[in-house]
Amino acid sequence: MSEAVIRTATTSPSLLASLDPLLREWLPRQRWFAGKGRPVTGFTLVAATELLPGGGKLGLHHLLVRAHQPPALGTSPQPGDCYQLLIGVREALPPRLAPALIGHAAEGPLTGRTVYDALYDSRPAELLLEALRTRARIGGLRFERDPGTEIRDGLVPRLMTAEQSNSSVVYGDTFILKLLRRIVPGVNPDLELPLALAREGCARVPAPTAWIRAELAGEAYVLGVLQPYVQGAADGWELALRELAKGEDFAAEARALGRATAEVHTALARALPTATLGHAQLELLVGGMTERLDAAAQAVPSLRPYVPALHSAFEALADLAAEGRTWTAQRIHGDLHLGQCLRSPGGQWSLIDFEGEPSKPLAERRMPQPPVRDIAGMLRSFDYAAHSADLAVPGWTETCRAAYCSGYAEVSGVDPRTDPVLLRAYETDKAIYEVVYEARHRPDWLPVPMAAIERYVTSDLT
Ligand SMILES: Nc1ncnc2c1ncn2[C@@H]1O[C@H](COP(=O)(O)OP(=O)(O)O)[C@@H](O)[C@H]1O
Ligand SMILES: O=P(O)(O)O[C@H]1O[C@H](CO)[C@@H](O[C@H]2O[C@H](CO)[C@@H](O)[C@H](O)[C@H]2O)[C@H](O)[C@H]1O
Numbered sequence: 001m002s003e004a005v006i007r008t009a010t011t012s013p014s015l016l017a018s019l020d021p022l023l024r025e026w027l028p029r030q031r032w033f034a035g036k037g038r039p040v041t042g043f044t045l046v047a048a049t050e051l052l053p054g055g056g057k058l059g060l061h062h063l064l065v066r067a068h069q070p071p072a073l074g075t076s077p078q079p080g081d082c083y084q085l086l087i088g089v090r091e092a093l094p095p096r097l098a099p100a101l102i103g104h105a106a107e108g109p110l111t112g113r114t115v116y117d118a119l120y121d122s123r124p125a126e127l128l129l130e131a132l133r134t135r136a137r138i139g140g141l142r143f144e145r146d147p148g149t150e151i152r153d154g155l156v157p158r159l160m161t162a163e164q165s166n167s168s169v170v171y172g173d174t175f176i177l178k179l180l181r182r183i184v185p186g187v188n189p190d191l192e193l194p195l196a197l198a199r200e201g202c203a204r205v206p207a208p209t210a211w212i213r214a215e216l217a218g219e220a221y222v223l224g225v226l227q228p229y230v231q232g233a234a235d236g237w238e239l240a241l242r243e244l245a246k247g248e249d250f251a252a253e254a255r256a257l258g259r260a261t262a263e264v265h266t267a268l269a270r271a272l273p274t275a276t277l278g279h280a281q282l283e284l285l286v287g288g289m290t291e292r293l294d295a296a297a298q299a300v301p302s303l304r305p306y307v308p309a310l311h312s313a314f315e316a317l318a319d320l321a322a323e324g325r326t327w328t329a330q331r332i333h334g335d336l337h338l339g340q341c342l343r344s345p346g347g348q349w350s351l352i353d354f355e356g357e358p359s360k361p362l363a364e365r366r367m368p369q370p371p372v373r374d375i376a377g378m379l380r381s382f383d384y385a386a387h388s389a390d391l392a393v394p395g396w397t398e399t400c401r402a403a404y405c406s407g408y409a410e411v412s413g414v415d416p417r418t419d420p421v422l423l424r425a426y427e428t429d430k431a432i433y434e435v436v437y438e439a440r441h442r443p444d445w446l447p448v449p450m451a452a453i454e455r456y457v458t459s460d461l462t
Helices: 015-029 095-100 122-133 189-199 236-245 251-271 279-299 301-322 372-388 396-412 420-441 447-458
Strands: 042-052 059-068 081-090 101-104 114-117 141-145 157-159 167-171 175-179 210-216 219-228 275-277 327-329 341-343 349-351
Touching: 015 042, 015 059, 015 081, 015 101, 015 114, 042 122, 042 210, 081 122, 095 101, 095 114, 122 141, 122 157, 122 167, 122 175, 122 210, 122 219, 189 219, 189 251, 236 251, 236 341, 236 372, 251 341, 251 349, 251 372, 251 396, 275 279, 279 301, 279 420, 301 420, 301 447, 372 396, 372 420, 372 447, 420 447
Parallel strands: none
Antiparallel strands: 042 059, 059 081, 081 114, 101 114, 141 210, 157 167, 167 175, 175 219, 210 219, 275 327, 341 349
16 A cells, blocks of 8 residues: 555544534444443534545545533533544445444535445555554654564454454454544553553563554544454453353463463553552542442442442441551552453463553543552452353352462462452442443343442451
């Protein structure tokens, strides 16, 4: 592909006149749409860049659009989330692109044209890789690459169809490009942390090869990250379910995962600032947990009967802080679960997706936090797997917990079980997050975190 193709003009803002009615229908149906349950009432264009000339049959527009929505019940009006879209325009879609259809424009400059999600299409996807390879600058978009890496020509793209918070394209089983969908200004941990880990020589995380940034109205955005694709990998979730289906335990893998988590934590603590959390910081931390619980109970009525008992897990932590206990905080993964762990055919584990919990503000996701928070995420995940399997294997979750914590202690020297109050508070906080996540995205899964909530309010710390 010639470089001339990717020189651009700025997309006309009037494009939105064509897209607005189509996006109102299409956007809320996307898995990665964060504002589920509230209608979209309109859009504003934050940035628009034409990646291919629109005069012919094929037009390609890179858009950042802000979706306006009424505020959630009991919350104050917010500016609306900003989404990254790659919009293709054709006269008609070939059958292979049917799943990509956004709609047929009936007004504005695209009247009569077919509009689609261009990530499904090979030429636009190739163009993104080519732009990264050549370190292109297109309008406000900056395609950057680690100078020590190479991207070869001719890698064939395919869009991943897995349910994701973002969208990823795999190139020839060599690279994977994650395009972030909900965009916020600032340093994105999904690029920041893997880069820091690569600098530390940590082999547990694929090192970023290239990335897409934007400078818009004085704000910096990370829009996408390209990294090596771990060929033939299975994720921890698939593997755990496979073992459960055979009635087998998962102890050896859980232990290896504990070791991998500790390696990543140790490298992050070396690479980036750490902090000591004393009484004042713990008050804020416990305050955050308590607020999230109250907000979750507002959003999900079935949580309400458990609220008073759940508060006590957080109060127990506040009591320890009041007695003068302190904790070390550092940068962590922030949303660790079995689906974020990939095992190569050779048995090596990698951790991916350092974005943190997408619904939390970036500043909060980038704060040093107790590493137990990631551990709690993984422990919740073993519980999820055991509850999702068709076959109940007695003691499966407990064996995984023990093996994972032992593996973690072998590498880091710290066994998370020696701080049960902190661990319980974080497991509770995570289960509350999951209740909201499932109610919003996968209501059929709501019983899984609800069962954990029920257990936490009736069981002692173990
Ligand atoms: N480096 C990689 N090698 C192989 N597969 C990967 C890699 N990175 C991500 N994946 C696959 O892509 C999926 C989505 O990636 P992830 O970073 O979790 O995106 P999201 O933030 O959209 O959930 C993962 O579950 C995994 O199957
Ligand atoms: O899309 P992400 O991977 O960033 O994470 C979100 O989606 C996850 C589900 O896909 C969700 O994880 C929950 O379900 C998993 C099983 O599907 C389970 O392993 C996790 O323990 C459980 O939290 C995650 O919370 C959410 O942020």
